[in-house]
Structure formats: C-alpha cells, structure tokens
Amino acid sequence: MTDCTRTDLPVDAATVLRDDERQRCEVWTRVMGYHRPVASFNVGKKGEHRERCFFREARAVPSLAT
Numbered sequence: 001m002t003d004c005t006r007t008d009l010p011v012d013a014a015t016v017l018r019d020d021e022r023q024r025c026e027v028w029t030r031v032m033g034y035h036r037p038v039a040s041f042n043v044g045k046k047g048e049h050r051e052r053c054f055f056r057e058a059r060a061v062p063s064l065a066t
Helices: 043-050
Strands: 028-031 034-037
Touching: none
Parallel strands: none
Antiparallel strands: 028 034
C-alpha cells in the first residue's frame, strides 16, 4: 500500500473547523470512460479508490531532430 498523504502543507489554526461547521464533499472520479460519485461504489471499488496515488508527470522536452 502506498502512502499518498500530503504532509508538506502548512497547518493554520485559523483554517481548522469544528465538526458542526463542516460540509460533506461529494467526490467524483472517472470509471470506464464516464464520471461517477465515489459514494455509489461498492466496498471493493471504494477500497481501490482509497489506494490510488496521484502524481505529477514532468513536462516533456521536445527532441531536436536534425
């Protein structure tokens, strides 16, 4: 299992909310070519979604063919 948590973000005391101030966020993802809410997934698919790791691909460098 890969740890994909962000630990490089600063924690600001002014941005901490109490539980009664929070609003549930609906997360959607692309599955088999179309978008679906993660809340509608079965148990196995929810587990697979939790294990996904996001990455940033480096910018391609154009080749200098002569």
